[in-house]
Structure formats: structure tokens, C-alpha cells
Amino acid sequence: MSALRLDNISKHFGAIHALTDVSLSIEPGEVVGLMGDNGAGKSTLVKVIAGNFAPTSGEIHIGGTRANFHRPIDAQRAGIEVVYQDLAICNNLSAASNVFLGRELTRQFGPFRVLDYAGMRVRAGELFKRLKSETRPRDLVKRMSGGQRQAVAIARTLLSDARIVLMDEPTAAISVRQVAEVLNLIRQLSDHGIAVVLISHRMPDVFQVADRIAVLRRGRLVASKRAADSSPEEVTGLITGAIELA
Amino acid sequence: MSPENKTMSSNTLSEVIDRSEYRSLLSRITSHQTFWVFVAALLACIALSLLTDTFATDRNLFNVSRNFAFVGIIALGMTAVIASGGIDLSVGSTVVLSAMVVAVLMSSGMPIWIGVPAALLAAMLVGLANGILIAYAGMPPFVVTLGGLSVVRSLGMVLSDNKMIYEFGPDTAMLLALGGGATLGLPNPLIVLGVLAGITGFLFKWTRWGQHLFAMGGNEQAAKLTGIPVMRLKVSVYMFSALMAGITGVLEVGWLGGVTTNLGQAMELSVIAAAVIGGANLAGGVGTAFGAIVGALLIEVIRNSLILLGISTFWQGAFVGSFIVIAVAFDRFRSARSSD
Ligand SMILES: Nc1ncnc2c1ncn2[C@@H]1O[C@H](COP(=O)(O)OP(=O)(O)OP(=O)(O)O)[C@@H](O)[C@H]1O
Numbered sequence: 001m002s003a004l005r006l007d008n009i010s011k012h013f014g015a016i017h018a019l020t021d022v023s024l025s026i027e028p029g030e031v032v033g034l035m036g037d038n039g040a041g042k043s044t045l046v047k048v049i050a051g052n053f054a055p056t057s058g059e060i061h062i063g064g065t066r067a068n069f070h071r072p073i074d075a076q077r078a079g080i081e082v083v084y085q086d087l088a089i090c091n092n093l094s095a096a097s098n099v100f101l102g103r104e105l106t107r108q109f110g111p112f113r114v115l116d117y118a119g120m121r122v123r124a125g126e127l128f129k130r131l132k133s134e135t136r137p138r139d140l141v142k143r144m145s146g147g148q149r150q151a152v153a154i155a156r157t158l159l160s161d162a163r164i165v166l167m168d169e170p171t172a173a174i175s176v177r178q179v180a181e182v183l184n185l186i187r188q189l190s191d192h193g194i195a196v197v198l199i200s201h202r203m204p205d206v207f208q209v210a211d212r213i214a215v216l217r218r219g220r221l222v223a224s225k226r227a228a229d230s231s232p233e234e235v236t237g238l239i240t241g242a243i244e245l246a
Numbered sequence: 247m248s249p250e251n252k253t254m255s256s257n258t259l260s261e262v263i264d265r266s267e268y269r270s271l272l273s274r275i276t277s278h279q280t281f282w283v284f285v286a287a288l289l290a291c292i293a294l295s296l297l298t299d300t301f302a303t304d305r306n307l308f309n310v311s312r313n314f315a316f317v318g319i320i321a322l323g324m325t326a327v328i329a330s331g332g333i334d335l336s337v338g339s340t341v342v343l344s345a346m347v348v349a350v351l352m353s354s355g356m357p358i359w360i361g362v363p364a365a366l367l368a369a370m371l372v373g374l375a376n377g378i379l380i381a382y383a384g385m386p387p388f389v390v391t392l393g394g395l396s397v398v399r400s401l402g403m404v405l406s407d408n409k410m411i412y413e414f415g416p417d418t419a420m421l422l423a424l425g426g427g428a429t430l431g432l433p434n435p436l437i438v439l440g441v442l443a444g445i446t447g448f449l450f451k452w453t454r455w456g457q458h459l460f461a462m463g464g465n466e467q468a469a470k471l472t473g474i475p476v477m478r479l480k481v482s483v484y485m486f487s488a489l490m491a492g493i494t495g496v497l498e499v500g501w502l503g504g505v506t507t508n509l510g511q512a513m514e515l516s517v518i519a520a521a522v523i524g525g526a527n528l529a530g531g532v533g534t535a536f537g538a539i540v541g542a543l544l545i546e547v548i549r550n551s552l553i554l555l556g557i558s559t560f561w562q563g564a565f566v567g568s569f570i571v572i573a574v575a576f577d578r579f580r581s582a583r584s585s586d
Pocket residue numbers: 013016017018036037038039040041042043044045
């Protein structure tokens with residue numbers, strides 16, 4: 001059964017048709033590279049799936065059941081996690097605190113519920129190990145490399161039993177070595193049966209990690225095919241419109 | 247680019263990291279601004295005891311510690327606000343409002359157990375108003391609390407008809423003892439400061455409220471995206487700050503034995519200075535309860551030293567003001583160096 005199925009999703013902002021009749025389904029463990037020019041509607045699609053925007057029309061199905069998200073928290077409860085473009089990380093807190101931000105572990109201490117720092121560190125450590133990342137839970141995020149910060153943002157998605165992880169340009173602002181680190185993290189997610197939607201403008205990254213490539217052009221889905229059956233040249237053509245459909 | 251490279255190359259040198267992570271306790275302590283401010287305050291105390299024969303007298307120490315307590319208590323609230331990414335300029339006015347409410351109510355014959363809670367409630371309403379305007383109306387904290395500074399002091403004047411109040415009805419003795427008395431040889435305000443500092447430190451470090459407050463100060467967008475109720479949190483932070491000012495107002499009435507409407511005037515500056523000197527970062531995300539106290543201590547000792555050394559009190563403002571600037575400059579300098 002599909003982890004995520006979109007049926008004829010449209011999203012209009014007044015006169016702007018950001019998305020028109022997008023239908024797409026994604027299997028568990030599948031990595032989909034979502035590509036398209038600036039303003040093609042990629043971020044809008046992610047936000048619709050993540051419950052930030054309600055679609056103007058169309059249906060979202062998660063694991064076979066119809067989803068009706070009003071707020072991001074609804075999507076989160078349904079197993080959808082988002083790694084935002086700017087990572088949504090607090091530099092002044094430790095890696096562990098960031099992983100648990102908003103979902104802190106607590107324990108009873110006399111009449112008080114206090115933060116369970118030890119528990120959070122242990123759990124965060126396990127998640128980093130699962131992601132095969134060197135990140136240490138105690139370290140301040142401020143002092144981390146771009147790749148480690150990605151690991152923190154991605155570890156957060158593992159905290160709940162995420163089924164779908166949406167990543168909006170996770171490799172846009174980091175060095176080459178760190179990109180490799182992030183692509184590894186994506187493979188780890190996929191190995192755990194999590195479906196990943198990866199938005200990126202970087203062709204090599206997408207072809208390295210994606211099982212399937214989906215291309216949006218002016219709000220329409222113009223391709224959704226196995227990466228092995230496509231090529232960077234074809235995708236470039238699809239993005240620019242030199243190739244109409246595939 | 248370069249800070250990333252630095253971290254990456256030290257990644258491979260695991261010993262470097264081990265050394266930095268498991269540094270000795272001593273080096274961890276000495277790397278904190280709070281520690282050095284504490285040392286400075288201590289040195290100032292020693293110098294004053296040696297240079298003057300008035301500093302180390304019981305009477306002077308009693309006064310210094312009480313003044314220090316007033317600034318310190320409000321600085322706890324201010325640290326919360328600053329760490330959350332805001333600022334509260336209305337605290338000095340909230341002090342006078344709280345003092346006026348308790349004074350007016352008690353002088354009209356009300357018992358202390360009505361007067362004090364009413365004063366604290368009035369203070370918290372100020373915080374609530376600040377918080378709502380800042381969080382829900384999205385107005386800048388500086389503007390909202392600057393307006394509050396003026397409005398709230400004016401309310402205090404209206405309430406008292408701008409007269410001095412020194413009669414507090416049947417419970418007068420209790421009110422005077424509360425702020426002016428001592429327990430076990432320690433001035434009561436100092437004890438209140440100790441208790442509140444403990445509570446604040448606990449809230450900062452061990453509760454979700456504290457964690458969320460620092461997260462919001464560090465990156466408000468991130469806090470919002472992770473589902474932290476940022477708006478409610480902001481309101482609670484300004485109410486906390488106002489409550490601290492309210493408590494101070496009540497204690498000050500007892501200490502002074504009377505209230506005039508210029509109580510707490512320009513206090514916000516000393517309080518902000520105390521918080522900032524104690525390590526609170528005006529950009530948000532950083533601050534400690536202990537730092538607030540140490541900052542307040544240094545300010546009060548310096549202020550007292552000016553008086554004892556016979557330097558005109560007109561210089562006080564210059565000192566407090568420069569302290570804020572120096573503390574911020576110091577912080578800038580440090581963060582510039584660490585991001586080189
Ligand atoms: N909240 C909004 N209100 C109005 N229009 C919007 C809104 N969000 C997006 N749009 C419009 O929808 C279209 C698609 O935008 P979107 O951000 O999804 O593009 P994108 O593919 O993510 O582009 P980029 O590669 O630049 O991130 C654009 O024309 C944009 O101006």
C-alpha cells in the first residue's frame with residue numbers, strides 16, 4: 001500500500017495556480033526527488049502535504065486512509081515529518097534538546113515534572129547512531145558542521161514513528177562533504193522503511209539518492225519516473241519545458 | 247565557511263574534542279562571564295573595605311544588600327524576558343503601581359492579605375497587557391513596554407492622587423516588617439531574592455517552560471515550527487517579569503515606610519544593566535538566574551562605592567549606562583572572535 005497518495009491536488013492563491021491536478025503516489029521506503037524551477041510549486045506541495053495549507057481541491061491519502069489536515073500537528077500525528085529549508089534549529093541549545101524540542105521527555109521529581117536530560121541524551125544518542133552520524137547529544141548546535149546540523153533535524157523526524165519525511169532543499173547551503181553526509185542520512189531513513197520526498201535543485205544529489213524523480217512545471221506534474229529510466233538531460237528538459245511530458 | 251572547516255577538522259582530532267567536552271570544572275567556570283563579574287564584585291567589596299571605613303559597617307552592608315535585592319529580584323524577571331528575545335522597559339513603573347495598590351488599599355483599612363495579592367495581581371495585569379500586545383498584536387517589545395512605562399506610572403499617580411502614602415491601616419506593622427525587617431540577621435528582601443533566584447534557576451533549567459523560553463529566544467521561527475505555543479509563552483514571560491517587579495514594589499513600601507510616585511524611576515536601566523552584565527544576551531537565547539544576581543550585586547556595589555568615596559551621585563547614571571554598553575561590547579567582541 002502506498003505510504004502517501006495524492007489525488008488531483010490543486011492549490012490556488014487567489015489568481016495564482018501554484019498547483020494544478022497533481023497526482024502522485026509514494027511507496028514506503030521510496031525516495032522521491034522532487035524537482036522544478038523556482039516558483040514551480042515544490043514548496044507549496046510540501047506544505048500541503050505537511051498540513052500548512054489546505055489544498056483547494058483534491059485528496060491526500062496516508063497509508064490508504066483519507067487525510068484531512070487542518071494544522072501541521074495533524075500531519076505530524078499521521079506520521080509526516082518535515083525537515084525545513086532553514087532546519088528550524090536553535091543554535092543556543094544542545095543537539096539533544098533540539099531533537100526533543102516541543103516534545104521534551106520529563107520525569108516526576110517530587111511534586112514537579114522536570115526535564116529528563118539524561119533520558120533525552122541517551123535517546124538522541126541512539127537516533128544519531130541509527131543515522132550513523134558522529135553528532136554528540138551534549139554538543140551545542142552552534143558549534144556543529146552543516147552535516148551534523150542536518151543530522152539533528154533529521155533525527156527529530158525519527159522521534160515519532162514517521163512514515164513520510166519531507167525535505168525542502170536540505171543540501172542547498174552546505175559543503176560537498178556534508179552533502180554526502182546528508183545523502184547517507186536519507187538512505188538510512190529509506191532503509192527504515194520511511195518514504196522520503198527530497199526537494200533539490202542539485203541534479204547529482206537527486207540522481208545519487210532518489211528511486212524516482214518527479215518534476216513540477218508551473219504547478220503541474222510533468223513527470224514521475226524511475227531514476228534509472230531517466231537522465232539528468234531529460235530532467236533538465238522537463239524542468240525548462242524543452243521536453244513537454246515524460 | 248571557515249567556522250565549518252574548523253569544526254570539521256577538529257572532528258577528526260577526537261582528542262581535541264574530548265579535551266573541550268570534558269574540560270576541567272575550573273576551566274568551564276572561568277570561561278563564563280558570570281564568574282568574572284563575580285570576581286569583579288568581590289574585588290570591589292574588598293577594595294572598599296580597605297579604602298573606606300564606612301563600607302564594611304553593619305549598617306551600610308544592610309542597606310547595600312537590600313538595594314541589591316530589589317534590583318536582583320527584578321533582574322530575574324528581566325533575564326527571562328531578555329533570554330526569550332524581548333525587553334521589558336515597564337518594570338520600574340510596575341514597581342510603583344504595585345506599591346501604590348498595596349498602599350492605597352491598606353491605608354483604606356484593608357488587611358495585608360488583601361493588599362499584597364491585589365498589588366501582585368495589578369502587576370501581573372501589566373505583564374498580561376504587555377504580553378498580549380507583543381505576542382498577539384505582533385508589536386515590538388521595545389515600543390509596547392516603553393508605552394507601558396509611561397502609562398503604568400501615570401496609573402500609579404492617578405491611584406494615589408500623586409500624594410505620599412505612609413499610613414497603612416491596621417496591618418502597618420506587618421507590611422513594614424515584610425520589606426524592612428530581617429530574619430536570622432538577613433534583610434527580608436535578600437531572603438526573598440534567594441528564594442526567587444532558586445525558583446527561577448529551577449524553572450530555567452528543569453522545566454519545559456524554561457526550555458521553550460530559551461528555544462524561542464534562540465530561534466523563534468524554529469520554536470514555532472516545532473509546535474511550541476510561542477504566543478502563550480511570550481505572555482507568560484512578560485507576566486513573570488511583571489510579577490517580579492510587583493513583589494519588589496510590595497517589599498519597597500515596607501522598607502521605605504512610605505510611597506511616592508517617583509519610586510522605581512529609571513530602575514529599568516539598572517535592572518537591564520544587571521541582567522546584561524550577568525550574561526543575558528540582548529539578542530536572546532542566553533541568560534542565567536545566577537548571572538542576574540551577580541550583575542545586580544556588581545551594580546549595587548559600584549553605586550555604593552561612588553557614594554562612599556564621595557563621588558557626586560550625578561555620576562551614577564554614567565556608570566550604569568556605560569556598564570550596559572561595555573557588557574554588550576564585550577559580548578560582541580567574544581562572538582566576533584568565535585565566528586572568525
Ligand atoms: N502563501 C502564498 N501566497 C501566495 N502565493 C504563494 C504563496 N506561496 C507560494 N505562492 C506562489 O506559488 C508559486 C509556487 O511557489 P513555491 O514556493 O511552491 O515554489 P518552489 O517550487 O518551492 O520554488 P523555489 O525553488 O524558489 O523554492 C509561486 O508563484 C509563489 O509565488
